[in-house]
Amino acid sequence: MYKYDSYDQQMVDTRVAEFRDQVRRRLSGELTEEQFRPLRLQNGLYLQLHAYMLRVAVPYGTLNSAQMTVLGDIADKYDRGYGHFTTRQNIQYNWIKLEDTPDILADLAKVEMHAIQTSGNCIRNISSDQYAGAAADEVVDPRPYAELLRQWSSFHPEFLTLPRKFKIAVIASETDRAAMRLHDIGIKMVRNPAGEIGAQFYAGGGMGRTPMIGPMIREFVPLDQLITYSEACLRVYNRYGRRDNKYKARIKILVHELGKDEYTRQVEEEFAHLLGQGIEPPLAELERIKQYFVDPAFEAGASDELDLSDPDFRLWVERNTHAHKQAGYVIANVSLKPVGGIPGDASADQIRLMAQLAKDYSFDELRVTHAQNIVFPHVKKADLYTLWKALDEAGLGIANLDTLGDIIACPGLDYCSLANARSIPVAQKISERFGSAEKQAEIGELKLKISGCINACGHHHAGHIGILGVDKKGVENYQLLLGGCEGADTSLGKITGPGFDENGIVDAVEKATEVYLSNKQDGERFLDTYRRIGMDPFKEAIYG
Amino acid sequence: MVDVQFRFRDDEAVNDSAVTVDAFTEQTNATAVRIEPGDDARALLPFLDRLRLIEVNFPAWTDGRGYSSARVLREAGFTGEIRAVGDVVIDMLSHLKRCGFDAFAPDKPLNPADAQAAFERWDNVYQATADGRQPIWALRHQS
C-alpha cells in the first residue's frame, strides 16, 4: 500500500498546523461560527445532533494495521469507545470535542491519515473497489490511479469552492463493487483493443433527492492524460454548474440539463486546451506510486484445502468470502452487522482486534467497504479458520454478507441533524426478524439500504429493497422502494406507494420477501424476480 | 474604490477604473475590466494585449468561479494584473495566488499577519497551475 514520502507528510502536517491555528482563532473569538464553519467542514468536522462529529478519510478504503489501531485508539481516547464506518468507506466519530480535534488530526497524521476534504464543496475522498489488488476479475489494481487522483485533488486551488460536493470512484473490473455510476465522476480502468490500460469516464451520477445514473462520456483516456482529462471535467463543472439552487448544484444536474453530448463537447474542448498546459504528472510518477501496490509476498503453491467440518465456519466461508486471484488465498469479509446491532459501528476493541488480525493473517492490510463492512483482502486459506474463530469470539464472525441481515443504514435521526426519521432502529428490527441462518438461506442475496432522509447517505435508491425515512407531521414515517441496484447493472429503486410506521415497514419488507419466495424461479435472486414480474404483485401483497 | 491590500507585482500600480465585460467589448479603449462570476473569461481573450488590469469579483467567497477565470486568463498568456476583489477572506489567499491572482483588494481589510501566514502556508504543492511553481511530482522526478 501507498507510503507517504516527506512531501506527502509535510502536506498533512501543514494542514494540522493550519487547523490548530483556526481552532485557536475560533476559541478565542477571532472567528465567528459563520466564518469557522466552512473551515471546520473542510477538515471533516461537522455538528451533528449531539456533538461535533469527525469524519476521517480512508483513501480508497485501504488501511494498514497501524492505521486501524490508531482508529481504535482515537475512539477510546477522544470519543466514547466506538466509531461508525460509512458508505463512503470512511469512519465517523460521534462525540468529538472541538478543543481535541487538532490533537486527533496530529495523531492521524503520524500514521499517514487525515480528515482533509471529507466535507465541504470540494473533491471528496476517492472511493474504490474493496477487493482491489485481490480480486481475480480486475484488469489492473485501481488504487494507484486513485492515489494519483488523491494527490491531484488535495488542496486543488481551483476546485475548493465548487458548486457542491464532488465524489469520485475508481474501479477496474466488470463487476462494480463501488457503485461507480452513482458518483459525480466514475472511472473504470479498462484495456483497449491494442492492449493498453486507460480510463473510461462516467459523469453525472449521484443519489440524493434526484438520483441519476452517470452516462459514459469517454471510452478511453490514455494514462498520460488522466489528470488533464479530470481537470477538464472539473473546470467545466466549476464554471457552469448551477449555483442558484443548492439542490440543483450537483454535476448530475448540469450533465442532465446540458445533455450528455453537450457536456462532453465542452469537456473535450477544455481538455484540448489543457493538454498544452503541462499539468499532467509524468508516467514515472504513476510508476512510482504503483510500486507501493505490488502484490504482497504470497506463498507459492499454498494449499486450496479448507476443513469445513465446523458448520458455522462453513456457512461463513460460503457467505462472507470471495475468490482471490492467488491460489491458496481468499478474500474475507467481516460483517459489522450482528443481529440487532448498529450497522457499521465497531468498538475500539473490535477495531484494534481487526488491526491485529490483519497483521497476523492479511499482510497488514484491511479495507472498508461501501456496505459498511471490513475486508481482509489476502488471507491464506490455511489461516482462515483461525482468523474466523478469533473474529467470532469478538462478535465479528457473523455470516450474512449481502443478505437481509447485512443492511446499510445511515445514522438517521439518532445522530444526524438533517434526518427525518431514525434509520438504525428499523435496521435492527429487520435484522432481528430476518437475521436467522434459516431465513437467510431461504431468501439469499437481498441488499436492503436505509436512509433517514432524502439525502440518501444510506443508498436507499440503490437497494434491492430501499427504505426512506420521511417526516409525516412530526411523526417518523418510512417509504418502501424496490428494484434498486448499485452493481454493473445499476438501477434506481421505485417507491411502492404510501409510507408506513416503524412496525409497518418491517411487515412490508416481510410481504415483499414472501412475494419473491412464491414467485421465484430457479436460481433467481430477489432482484431478478422483481425485474421479471415487476412492481404490481408486490404492491398488491403489500397494500391489497 | 476599494484599496489593494496585497500586491505581488513590481510594475506601477494600475488605477484605471474597470468596466464590465459587456461594456468592454463595445468600448474598445478601456484598459481595465471587471469579471463577475457568471462572465466568460474567454470572451476577453482576443483583447488581452491591450488590458492592463482584470478584476475578478467574488460577491461571496463560496462562489469559486473566479478561480477558473483567473487560470483561463493566465493560460492564455495574460501578464497584466489580475486582482481579486469582493468577499476575499484569509483562507482563500494562497489558493487565489496559485490560480494566477497577483493583487488582492478585499472588501474588509484582512489582518496582515494572518494574511502573510496564509500566503506562506504551503511550502510545496501537488498541482501544476498558473503560478509556475514546481509541483511535488516534478520535484520527485528531477534528475
Place this chain on the structure above:
Amino acid sequence: MKILTGNDLKTGAVTWWTGVGWSLDVNDAADVGEDGAKIIAREEGVQNVFAAYVIDGEKTAAKDGWTVRPAHIKDRIRALGPTVRPDLTLKPSDPEAVNWVI
C-alpha cells in the same frame, strides 16, 4: 413555552438555557418568552455556545423524571441522546427513557 438550546462551543454537547446559565439536562430549561434572540446574541458573542436556536416545548407534570418536553422529536432525541445507545444517553439506567422521545 419557548426553550433555548444550543451546543457548547468547546465540547459540542447539547445544552439548554436555564435562565442563568446552561445545563445538559433539558428539565432545567427555562421559558425564555420573547428573549431568545437577545440571549443567543449575548451567549454566542462570548463563545459559550454556538448553533443556538429557540424551540417550542411544554412544561409537563413530573413523570419518570421528565418535566420539560420539546415539541419536536428531533429535539427530544437531542435531549435524551441516541435512542439506540441507551448507555450514552441522559438516563443510562432507565430502559424506558427511549419511549419518551416517541
